[in-house]
Structures are given as C-alpha cells and as structure tokens.
Amino acid sequence: MPAYKTRAQFVANDLRGRILGGEFPGGSQLRQDALAKDYDVSRIPVREALLALESEGLVEFHAHRGAFTTELSIAKIRELFELRVLLETYMLKRAIPNLTEEQLDDAEGILRKYDAALDSRGQIDNWSEYNFVFHQALYAPANLPETMAIISQLNTKSDRYIRMQLLYTQEIEKAEREHHTLLAFSREGRIEQACQLLEAHILEACEGIVSILEGRAQAQQQTLPNTR
Amino acid sequence: MPAYKTRAQFVANDLRGRILGGEFPGGSQLRQDALAKDYDVSRIPVREALLALESEGLVEFHAHRGAFTTELSIAKIRELFELRVLLETYMLKRAIPNLTEEQLDDAEGILRKYDAALDSRGQIDNWSEYNFVFHQALYAPANLPETMAIISQLNTKSDRYIRMQLLYTQEIEKAEREHHTLLAFSREGRIEQACQLLEAHILEACEGIVSILEGRAQAQQQTLPNTR
DNA sequence: TTTCCGCAGTTTGTATACAGTGTGCAATAA
DNA sequence: TTATTGCACACTGTATACAAACTGCGGAAA
Missing domain, CATH: 1.10.10.10 (Winged helix-like DNA-binding domain superfamily/Winged helix DNA-binding domain)
Known part of the structure; x- marks a missing residue:
C-alpha cells in the first residue's frame, strides 16, 4: 500500500x-x-x-x-516563544486536572524512550520530535484541539531554531531533567509549579537560541565590516 | 492591471x-x-x-x-472564543502603552465609519470586516506580527458564526457602544478595565452564538424525533 | 432477507504542455 | 566609465489531458 x-x-x-x-x-x-x-x-x-x-x-x-x-528575525523568535509560554501554560493548567494515571504513565514511557535515544547519541533529529510528543501527551487531556493545533504550529515554526540550539549547546540533559520534574509536578497536581517550570523551560530555550544568533550576527559584522 | x-x-x-x-x-x-x-x-x-x-x-x-x-461544534466555537480572549487581551495589554494619539484617532475614525454604515443598514457583510479592522487598529501598536496573524486566523474561523449572530439578534448597537468604551479606556491607559471589557465583549458574542445554535439544535430534534 | 462483490460513472489527483512574468546580461549611448 | 534600454532565458502560473481512487448501485451468494 x-x-x-x-x-x-x-x-x-x-x-x-x-x-x-x-x-x-x-x-x-x-x-x-x-x-x-x-x-x-x-x-x-x-x-x-x-x-x-x-x-x-x-x-x-x-x-x-x-x-x-522563511527566516525569522530575533524579534520574531522571541515573539513565538512568548506565545508558546502563554498558550502552553494555559493548556497545561487545563490538562493537569484531567490527567489519568494511564496518561501519566504514557508520558513517562515517552520520557524513557527519550533517555534511551539520548544515550545512543546522534539522534538530535528524532529528539526534536520526541520532545513535542512528550509535551503533547501532557497537554492532550485538556481536550482543546484548536489550541493544540496552534501550539503545534508554533512548535513547527520554532523547530529549526531549537535544533540549532541543541547542535551548539549541550542543553539536552538539562531539558530532559526538567521534563522529569514537569511530569512529577503534573502527577502531583501542582499546577502552579508545573506552569512556572514550563515557562522557564521554554524561555531558557529561547534565550539560548537568541544568544547563538546574536553571536553569529556579531561574527558576521566582524568578517565584513564594510557597512556603508 | x-x-x-x-x-x-x-x-x-x-x-x-x-x-x-x-x-x-x-x-x-x-x-x-x-x-x-x-x-x-x-x-x-x-x-x-x-x-x-x-x-x-x-x-x-x-x-x-x-x-x-468545515462545520464547528459548539465546543469548538467556545474554544475559539476563549482563545480569542486569551490572545486579544494579551495583545491589548501590550498595545495600550504604545498607542499614539494618531493611532487612537485612526481607530476613532474607523468607529465613525461604522456608525455611518450602521445607519444605512443592510451592511452586515461589511460590518464584520470593519469590526476586525477596528480591533486590529487597537492591537497593531503591540508590534507582534505573529500573534496578530493568529488572532486574524481565529477571527476568520469565527466570522461565519458572528455574522449569523448579527442576523438573528440586534446586538450591533451594543457591540458598537462597547467599542466606544473600549477606545475610551485605551485612550486613558486604563489597561485593566479595557481588557476586562474586551473579555466580556468577546464572551458575550460567544454566548449569543451558542444560544442560537442550541436553539436550532433543539428545533431539529423536535422536527425529527426518530433518533434510534 | 441480508451481505458481499464487482462494475460503471463521477470526481479527484497528477502529468504534460503552454503562456506569462520577472531577471539579468549585453549592447548602446551619454 | 556609468547609466539605460531591450532582448533572451529561466522559472513560475495555468490550461489541458490522462490516471487513479472513491461512490453507489445492481446482482449473486449465504
């Protein structure tokens, strides 16, 4: 077929x-x-x-x-990530009360697959996808398909830059630890803390990306200083 | 050309x-x-x-x-309008501090055109567009193009249902008054009150639409009660 | 009677072919 | 030399033509 x-x-x-x-x-x-x-x-x-x-x-x-x-300006990248914070915390807040044991276990299963892939290295391509799948598993119980579609769209748009960050920094382990904590908070129904962590989690990634891009922009200026 | x-x-x-x-x-x-x-x-x-x-x-x-x-379920319509509340209040909050006198006057000019069109009647088709143009004028100074694009998308999706509501109820005048108040709050920099009004403004429209659709659904059930 | 299969008709999905637009280079003039 | 005009090329946008998939109906089998 x-x-x-x-x-x-x-x-x-x-x-x-x-x-x-x-x-x-x-x-x-x-x-x-x-x-x-x-x-x-x-x-x-x-x-x-x-x-x-x-x-x-x-x-x-x-x-x-x-x-x-397309090529996103730093301003647009910041905007995208702030939108993600707004929408994803909104989503998580609504999802946590509905989370069933089974769904939590599913999310944990995804994290385990992560960790395994993490060891075998060189799998940044897949990591990016697993990352979204995990977040999606946490958000799904909110039962807001339209919101989910927009979140998905925002993630696609920012995906290129996230991969870039993973390539240049070694933030995967840290993100991974945050995922485990996020799952724990969600399991315990600690909505406020989960959302705060999620916000920090997203904004950290954003700052990492921005600093890489700014560094790159500076390097460019030094190579060709003829800006008339 | x-x-x-x-x-x-x-x-x-x-x-x-x-x-x-x-x-x-x-x-x-x-x-x-x-x-x-x-x-x-x-x-x-x-x-x-x-x-x-x-x-x-x-x-x-x-x-x-x-x-x-496409045909939207009532649940999806509710979801869309709640998303609009979330995003549009976020946008307005960021726009108000940047609003210039000129931009405020532009927005007021749009409202005047409204009022004129309102008198000449039968212009529901255009009203729907003016409505968004006014909101857009208020939001523009936030300088968040990606967010604006999503708001625009949400408005397009809900537009059909808003027109339907305007057709069945006489809420235009009320919405129009709220627009004037919204503009006044924005001019005075009263962010909190402006956002509260905006939220109510959007949710009212939503409830109006939902009640029409629910009424229609009931009428359907009565016409064909053979639901085996 | 009910269920399944297959065929014809209709509509979509895609290949090929053509028309129109933008781009860059070359030739000419200042 | 530099600016300008016109032409040729390349690529996109669209029409036409063909292939493939789905739908619904009719007949055969259980």
Missing part, C-alpha cells in the same frame, strides 16, 4: 523534514522543477506541498518569483 | 467571501469543476485556492474525496 494518500502529502512531509533539518538555509529559493525531479513527480504536487508548508510558516510564496524558505 | 497577482489568489479571496457569507452551509462539498467554471479558470488555481482556505480552517480536504466546508 502507498505510504501516503497523495504525492503532494508525501512531498510536503519529506520536504518539511529537510527544511527543519537545515538543508535549506533561510531565504533559499525552492525551485519547483528541481524538487519535482528529486521526488520524481510533476510540479503540481510540489506546488501543493509548498503551499501546505507556506501555511505552516516554513516557506513564503512571492507571486511569479516562487517559494523561499 | 489585474486586480490580483494570480488567479489562485483571486479565487481564494472571492471564495472566502462566499463561504463566510453563508453561501455554502457547513459540510458542503466544493466541486472543483463547478468552481472552475464559475470563475472561468482551470481546476489548478481552484485547487490552490481551496488549499489556502484549508489553511485558514474554512475548508477541509479528504484525499480523493475533495474539499468540504
């Missing part, structure tokens, strides 16, 4: 992975012809895949000029 | 208007061929328009079965 219902969906999923994986730096043009050859399909499903990625904020269309990967 | 850069964009904009205007009840199938004939274009731009509307939540694709207008 075919892995996906349509070619467009397949291309969209795969291309999303490639973009998030860093294959296309921000601002790269995504030529439809080249992608069509890559996937051995026509340009039509490629275009539709690109449109789907546009709605996720990974790509921007300019009429008659094509599709380009 | 062409009004739009691409045919797909034109179709998307026009079709959005038709859907929000109530031409297609929730769950209607949107046949690509029929729409293509309507607009005298091929199915390709129609498909792309439908994909755009899908990302706005107005339409859902089912692989190999086509596109259908």
Whole structure:
C-alpha cells in the first residue's frame, strides 16, 4: 500500500523534514522543477506541498518569483516563544486536572524512550520530535484541539531554531531533567509549579537560541565590516 | 492591471467571501469543476485556492474525496472564543502603552465609519470586516506580527458564526457602544478595565452564538424525533 | 432477507504542455 | 566609465489531458 494518500502529502512531509533539518538555509529559493525531479513527480504536487508548508510558516510564496524558505528575525523568535509560554501554560493548567494515571504513565514511557535515544547519541533529529510528543501527551487531556493545533504550529515554526540550539549547546540533559520534574509536578497536581517550570523551560530555550544568533550576527559584522 | 497577482489568489479571496457569507452551509462539498467554471479558470488555481482556505480552517480536504466546508461544534466555537480572549487581551495589554494619539484617532475614525454604515443598514457583510479592522487598529501598536496573524486566523474561523449572530439578534448597537468604551479606556491607559471589557465583549458574542445554535439544535430534534 | 462483490460513472489527483512574468546580461549611448 | 534600454532565458502560473481512487448501485451468494 502507498505510504501516503497523495504525492503532494508525501512531498510536503519529506520536504518539511529537510527544511527543519537545515538543508535549506533561510531565504533559499525552492525551485519547483528541481524538487519535482528529486521526488520524481510533476510540479503540481510540489506546488501543493509548498503551499501546505507556506501555511505552516516554513516557506513564503512571492507571486511569479516562487517559494523561499522563511527566516525569522530575533524579534520574531522571541515573539513565538512568548506565545508558546502563554498558550502552553494555559493548556497545561487545563490538562493537569484531567490527567489519568494511564496518561501519566504514557508520558513517562515517552520520557524513557527519550533517555534511551539520548544515550545512543546522534539522534538530535528524532529528539526534536520526541520532545513535542512528550509535551503533547501532557497537554492532550485538556481536550482543546484548536489550541493544540496552534501550539503545534508554533512548535513547527520554532523547530529549526531549537535544533540549532541543541547542535551548539549541550542543553539536552538539562531539558530532559526538567521534563522529569514537569511530569512529577503534573502527577502531583501542582499546577502552579508545573506552569512556572514550563515557562522557564521554554524561555531558557529561547534565550539560548537568541544568544547563538546574536553571536553569529556579531561574527558576521566582524568578517565584513564594510557597512556603508 | 489585474486586480490580483494570480488567479489562485483571486479565487481564494472571492471564495472566502462566499463561504463566510453563508453561501455554502457547513459540510458542503466544493466541486472543483463547478468552481472552475464559475470563475472561468482551470481546476489548478481552484485547487490552490481551496488549499489556502484549508489553511485558514474554512475548508477541509479528504484525499480523493475533495474539499468540504468545515462545520464547528459548539465546543469548538467556545474554544475559539476563549482563545480569542486569551490572545486579544494579551495583545491589548501590550498595545495600550504604545498607542499614539494618531493611532487612537485612526481607530476613532474607523468607529465613525461604522456608525455611518450602521445607519444605512443592510451592511452586515461589511460590518464584520470593519469590526476586525477596528480591533486590529487597537492591537497593531503591540508590534507582534505573529500573534496578530493568529488572532486574524481565529477571527476568520469565527466570522461565519458572528455574522449569523448579527442576523438573528440586534446586538450591533451594543457591540458598537462597547467599542466606544473600549477606545475610551485605551485612550486613558486604563489597561485593566479595557481588557476586562474586551473579555466580556468577546464572551458575550460567544454566548449569543451558542444560544442560537442550541436553539436550532433543539428545533431539529423536535422536527425529527426518530433518533434510534 | 441480508451481505458481499464487482462494475460503471463521477470526481479527484497528477502529468504534460503552454503562456506569462520577472531577471539579468549585453549592447548602446551619454 | 556609468547609466539605460531591450532582448533572451529561466522559472513560475495555468490550461489541458490522462490516471487513479472513491461512490453507489445492481446482482449473486449465504
């Protein structure tokens, strides 16, 4: 059986992975012809895949000029992460009272898989996905699908930068410890503390990313100091 | 000169208007061929328009079965409006300290146009748009484009139901008065009161919509009581 | 009678082909 | 040399044509 219902969906999923994986730096043009050859399909499903990625904020269309990967300013990254704080704490607050034992155990199971993957190294790509799956497991009992969709969208948009941070710093262990604590708070129904930790957890990641980007920007300025 | 850069964009904009205007009840199938004939274009731009509307939540694709207008459950409507409260009060709180005299006057100008349109009646279609423009004018100084995009998205999704409410009740005048008060609070920098009013303003609309839908659901049950 | 299978018709999904727009280079003039 | 105009190329946007999937109905089997 075919892995996906349509070619467009397949291309969209795969291309999303490639973009998030860093294959296309921000601002790269995504030529439809080249992608069509890559996937051995026509340009039509490629275009539709690109449109789907546009709605996720990974790509921007300019009429008659094509599709380009997006690049977020530091201000926008800050904005995204603050939105995540707002929405995810809201979500967690509503989820904790509904959490069942079974759901908590599921979340713990995900953390264990994490830890295992963590040992085997080199799995940053997957880590990023597991990370969201864990958070999702905690939020799901809130039963707010629309909110979840937006949170998911925000996570996708920030994903590239989170991977970058993981690449440059060794924050995985710390994040992992925070996840365990977060789960413990949730299990004990300590809503306030859980939300505070979650907020700190998200904002720390944000600051890590921003400091990397700022460092990179400075390095650029030093290399080419001719800013007339 | 062409009004739009691409045919797909034109179709998307026009079709959005038709859907929000109530031409297609929730769950209607949107046949690509029929729409293509309507607009005298091929199915390709129609498909792309439908994909755009899908990302706005107005339409859902089912692989190999086509596109259908979405229908929101009461629970989802409540969720959407609560999200609007969360995000729009957050936005307003951040906007008020940045509001300039000029921006306040702009907002007031929009309200005046409202009032004029209100007298000339029958302009519910436009009212819905003016409504968002006014709110947008108040929020803009917060300088949070990503947040604004999400708020805009939520407004689009709830727009159909707001129009329905305006059609069945005479709440326009009340909403209009609240807008004036909201503007006054904003002008005076009374953040807390402005946000409280905004919250009530949004939740009132929500309850109005829900009561209409619940009434309608009951009427349905009475007409066909054969629920085996 | 009820259930299952298969076929025809309809609609979507995709390939191919064509038209239109933007871009960059080259040639010309100042 | 530098600025400007026009042309050719490349790529996107769209039309047309074809392939594949789903739906509903009718008939056969249990």
